[in-house]
Amino acid sequence: MMTWRDGVRLAFHGMVSNKLRTLLTMLGVIIGVAAVIVLVAMGQGASSLVTSRIETLGTNVIFVSPAGGTPFPVSEATVIARALPFPTIVVPEMNTGATVSTLTASGGAQVVGTTPAYIHIGAVSLAAGHFLTPLEMTQDQPVAVLGANQVQTLFGGSNPVGASVMIMGQQFRVIGALNRVGQGPGASQDKDIFIPMTLAQSLLSTTQLSQITVKTPSPDQANLAADYLTNLYTNTFGSANAVTIASEDQVLQTLQATRATFTHLLAGTAAIALIVGGIGIMNIMLVSVTERTREIGIRQALGATREDILLQFLLESMAMSLSGGSVGAILGVGLVHLVPVLWKTPAVFSPNALILAFVFSTAVGLGFGLYPAIKASGLDPIQALRYEG
Amino acid sequence: MIRMVGVAKVYPMGSEISPILEDVTLHVPQGMLAAIIGPSGSGKTTLLNLIGGLDTPTQGQYFLNGQDVSHFSREQWAHERNRTIGFVFQSFQLIPALSARDNVALPLVYRGVAPKVRRAQADQALEHVGLGHRRDHRPSQLSGGQQQRVAIARALIGDPALLLADEPTGNLDQATGQEILALLQTLNRAGKTVVIVTHSAEVAHACRQVIQMQDGHLVRVAQEMERV
Numbered sequence: 001m002m003t004w005r006d007g008v009r010l011a012f013h014g015m016v017s018n019k020l021r022t023l024l025t026m027l028g029v030i031i032g033v034a035a036v037i038v039l040v041a042m043g044q045g046a047s048s049l050v051t052s053r054i055e056t057l058g059t060n061v062i063f064v065s066p067a068g069g070t071p072f073p074v075s076e077a078t079v080i081a082r083a084l085p086f087p088t089i090v091v092p093e094m095n096t097g098a099t100v101s102t103l104t105a106s107g108g109a110q111v112v113g114t115t116p117a118y119i120h121i122g123a124v125s126l127a128a129g130h131f132l133t134p135l136e137m138t139q140d141q142p143v144a145v146l147g148a149n150q151v152q153t154l155f156g157g158s159n160p161v162g163a164s165v166m167i168m169g170q171q172f173r174v175i176g177a178l179n180r181v182g183q184g185p186g187a188s189q190d191k192d193i194f195i196p197m198t199l200a201q202s203l204l205s206t207t208q209l210s211q212i213t214v215k216t217p218s219p220d221q222a223n224l225a226a227d228y229l230t231n232l233y234t235n236t237f238g239s240a241n242a243v244t245i246a247s248e249d250q251v252l253q254t255l256q257a258t259r260a261t262f263t264h265l266l267a268g269t270a271a272i273a274l275i276v277g278g279i280g281i282m283n284i285m286l287v288s289v290t291e292r293t294r295e296i297g298i299r300q301a302l303g304a305t306r307e308d309i310l311l312q313f314l315l316e317s318m319a320m321s322l323s324g325g326s327v328g329a330i331l332g333v334g335l336v337h338l339v340p341v342l343w344k345t346p347a348v349f350s351p352n353a354l355i356l357a358f359v360f361s362t363a364v365g366l367g368f369g370l371y372p373a374i375k376a377s378g379l380d381p382i383q384a385l386r387y388e389g
Numbered sequence: 390m391i392r393m394v395g396v397a398k399v400y401p402m403g404s405e406i407s408p409i410l411e412d413v414t415l416h417v418p419q420g421m422l423a424a425i426i427g428p429s430g431s432g433k434t435t436l437l438n439l440i441g442g443l444d445t446p447t448q449g450q451y452f453l454n455g456q457d458v459s460h461f462s463r464e465q466w467a468h469e470r471n472r473t474i475g476f477v478f479q480s481f482q483l484i485p486a487l488s489a490r491d492n493v494a495l496p497l498v499y500r501g502v503a504p505k506v507r508r509a510q511a512d513q514a515l516e517h518v519g520l521g522h523r524r525d526h527r528p529s530q531l532s533g534g535q536q537q538r539v540a541i542a543r544a545l546i547g548d549p550a551l552l553l554a555d556e557p558t559g560n561l562d563q564a565t566g567q568e569i570l571a572l573l574q575t576l577n578r579a580g581k582t583v584v585i586v587t588h589s590a591e592v593a594h595a596c597r598q599v600i601q602m603q604d605g606h607l608v609r610v611a612q613e614m615e616r617v
Contacts, residue, residue, distance in 0.1 A: 003501045017486050298482045301443060302543070303471020303499040305464050381443045385482060 002308045011315035014288070015323070025284045026324035028277025029364060033328025033357040034335060036270040040353035041336040043266055045346030047259045049182060051252075059219040061121060062226050062247040065211040070242040072209045074201065080212060083232050084225050089215040091117045092197060096204050100154065100193060101166045107153040110192045111167060113200020121215050124189050127151075129161035129176030136175070137196045144172040145194040148180035167193065168203055222247050274360050277324065278368035285317050285372035296376055297384025310377040317369025318362065325361030329354055390551060390582045391417040391440055396449030398435055409435045413449070413607045417584060417598065419550070422577040424593040425586045427602030434555060436602065437586045441474050441553045442466035454550065471499050475544025477573075479556035481536040483528040489515060489539045490524040496547045514542040518572065534565035541572060552576060554585045558592060570595055 002010075015022050064080065066072035077092040094113045099106060118124075119131040129145070136143050144165060151160055160174045172195065181189050201207055214229075216222045226245050233243045289296070296309055304312075333354075339347040398410040410432045417423050425433040438444040439451065442461060451459045454473065461469065470476075475496075483492045494511040502510075515524050518538040528536050537557060544552055554573065558566030570592055577583045585592060593599050597613040 001501055002499055006498050006501075006504075013486075294482070295484050298484060299495070299499075300467065301441075301470065301476050301482070302496045303467050303547075305467040305499075307464075308467075308499060382438055385443075385478070 001305065002311065007308075007311045007315050008319070010312050011319040014312075014316045015319055021284060022320060025280050026320055026327065028280040029274065029321050029324030029361050030277075030328040030331060032270060032273035032277045032364075033325045033361055034332035035273050036266075036357045036360070037329060037332025037349075037353045038335045038339065038347070039266045039269065040263075040356075041332075041347040041349050042339060042345060043259070043262055044348040044350055045340075047255070047262075048348055049346050050255060059248045059252065060216045060222045062214045062216075062222050062229070062245060063211055064214065064229060065244045065246075066209070067242055067244050070237065072212075072243070073207050074197070074209060076209060077212055079232075080214060080229065084214070084216075084228055086216065086221055086225075088217075088225065089117050089120050089213075091115055091121055091213045091215075092209045093118075093211045093213065094197065094200050094204060094206065094208065095210045098168050100150070102154050102163065105154050105156075107150070108191075109147075109150055109167075111200065111204075112192050112194050113197040113204070114194055115197055118194065118213075121213050124178045124181060127177045127179045128159050129174070131176050132194060132196055137198060140196065140199050142170060142172045142199060143175045143196065145176040145178060146174060147178050147188075147190040147192040149190040150193055151177045165193070167195070170203060219249065223249065270357075270360070274364050277361075278321070278364035281317050281320055281365065282368040282372060284320075285313060285369055286375070288316075289313060289372050289376040292376075293379065293384050293387040296379050297381050297387065300379070300381035301385060306377045309379075310373045313373035313376045314366070314369050317372065318365035321361045321365030321369075322358075325358055328361070329357055332357070390419040390421065390454060391415065391584070392452040393439075393446075394450045396439065396446045396451060398432075398439060398444065399447045408605055410439070410446075410605045415600065415607060415610070417582065417600075419582055420577070420580060421582055421584075421598050422574065422596045423582075423584045423598040423600060424596035425584065425600045425602060426588070426593050427608075431602040432605040433586050433602045436600075437553055437555055437584065440551075440584060441476060442470055467499075471496055471547065473549050473551055475547065475549040475552045477537070477540050477544050477552065477554040477557045479559040481528070481533075481540045481560070483536055483539060483543075485528055488525050488527060489520065489531065489542075492528065492539055493524075493543045493546055495543060500547065510546055511542070514546045515539070517545065518542045532565075533561050534568060537561060537565075537569050538572070541569070541576075545576070550582060552581050552583045554583065556586055556588065558587070558589060566592075 074092060077090050081088060081090040091114060096111050098109055098111045100109045114132070116132045116134050116137060119126070127148070131145055132143065144167065146154070146160055151157060154160065154165060155163065160177055163174050165172050165174060178189065195203070214225055216225050226247050229245050299309065333349060336347045336349045339345055393413055393415040396410065396413045397408060399408045413436065425436055427433045435444065439446055442458065445461070446459060449459070450457065453469070458469065484495070487495075490508065490511045493514050494507040497507040497510065512521065512524055515521050518541055520535060520538050520542065523531060523535060528539070531539065552573070557573065558569050561569060566589070573583055573585065574595060585596065587593055599611040600607060601609040601611070
């Protein structure tokens with residue numbers, strides 16, 4: 001019986017005796033393992049970004065928006081504030097896409113008409129200047145607060161406070177600039193330009209709101225508020241489906257469900273990549289067994305047992321998949337560090353992905369090496385010795 | 390050393406059953422230098438394969454070193470070959486990717502001997518067949534006679550009691566063949582039982598026991614004394 005050390009030595013000897021072929025065979029596993037690590041890191045990066053945004057917003061926020069042709073006038077904000085039995089911040093919003101320009105630059109923007117309370121929801125924070133004030137609101141002053149992308153597009157990133165922008169043919173004075181929010185659930189505020197709602201009504205010539213945001217003192221009250229509002233709109237319109245009432249809690253749950261789907265998708269992709277790699281290994285091992293038929297016969301004649309031959313070929317396929325796994329892991333970890341630089345997408349390295357990749361590549365080597373190894377160990381020594389390769 | 394009683398080997402060929410070897414009864418004493426001769430297809434290689442356990446008899450009994458090995462499994466035979474039998478083949482059967490030394494050390498790998506010890510013993514065995522200076526060469530870098538010497542060193546390294554040679558001079562020119570035969574004779578004098586399958590009258594003549602096969606039957610066993 002061959003010792004384990006000799007078995008491993010033999011496996012690596014077999015691997016390096018045909019370097020190019022081994023490398024090409026390993027490529028499948030290398031790519032598979034690197035893909036697992038990078039995809040998982042990108043998935044984790046995206047979800048951690050989203051989760052942190054929801055956490056800053058808090059789970060004590062609910063959104064009310066009209067569904068289909070439901071009338072949703074500005075007065076609805078007052079209705080909601082009155083309907084709730086505890087103090088809340090109720091912020092109406094009306095949105096429209098518009099072209100905005102300065103003397104030197106122009107671009108598309110989401111124009112949001114809202115009230116000064118918007119800043120208290122906590123979705124955005126100021127980088128410079130101030131947000132809409134009640135005075136500006138009541139005086140219908142043409143003032144605007146710019147999202148981070150607008151600051152970049154219209155003013156090349158320099159402080160825009162005090163400058164002018166043209167929105168739908170009307171001149172506005174910039175009073176504030178917002179910090180970058182980044183990508184998350186729903187739309188990002190980075191493309192937005194905030195103006196007083198009273199002015200938005202005349203500018204957009206509408207009284208219909210696109211959304212009302214309600215912030216309650218606690219998450220429990222947010223759920224309670226959602227129930228109150230559901231009742232309110234069922235009584236008003238005869239159906240709770242006339243408006244959509246979504247709490248951050250629900251958004252978080254949806255997000256987690258999405259993340260689970262995403263993870264399964266990644267696992268599936270990785271599994272396919274690794275199975276393809278495994279088939280490559282099996283293919284080469286079968287060729288190798290055929291090529292080395294005579295060698296197998298010689299080893300059998302000299303006292304190799306069935307188990308010895310099985311071990312030799314199984315260890316060789318495992319050495320191949322594990323080496324591929326190691327190279328793939330190094331490549332994957334390197335790419336995880338490169339992704340945020342290249343695509344400005346966050347990627348969070350997960351040690352679990354590394355473990356998963358190794359477990360998978362070992363399993364692939366074992367699984368796909370087994371059949372060729374069994375084939376080799378089952379050869380008849382007399383016929384094997386007579387084989388003309 | 391080798392005792393066979395009524396041994397037969399039958400291969401199923403489709404629906405027909407064709408016997409390769411029939412009713413072979415044979416005794417090769419310890420320390421003997423024996424030749425198995427006969428025309429092609431007479432069953433002499435099959436007989437050698439049976440002796441070496443590369444094949445198993447369909448019928449009859451086989452005692453190797455006093456032990457009944459008639460019903461040995463593949464695993465048992467692997468161990469037995471590793472310990473008591475050394476093989477020498479017509480086509481040398483060296484592994485091309487391994488050096489002469491690693492080829493010679495191979496039987497010890499399957500005995501679980503440590504690499505250092507294996508290497509030392511392989512060098513010694515190569516020295517013994519006069520190839521100490523060629524230990525790092527690949528088989529392709531050696532002449533036929535040298536390759537056969539490496540194969541003999543490999544057969545010797547485990548210190549087996551029995552050497553089985555299948556046409557060991559068949560692929561060699563006459564002079565080299567004589568050298569190989571002389572080497573086998575020396576090993577026999579040192580106490581090894583040697584069985585050689587051969588076409589060569591010269592080789593058969595050098596042996597002290599000649600087993601003649603024809604159509605799967607053992608037709609004649611000539612001992613040295615009868616021939617004299």
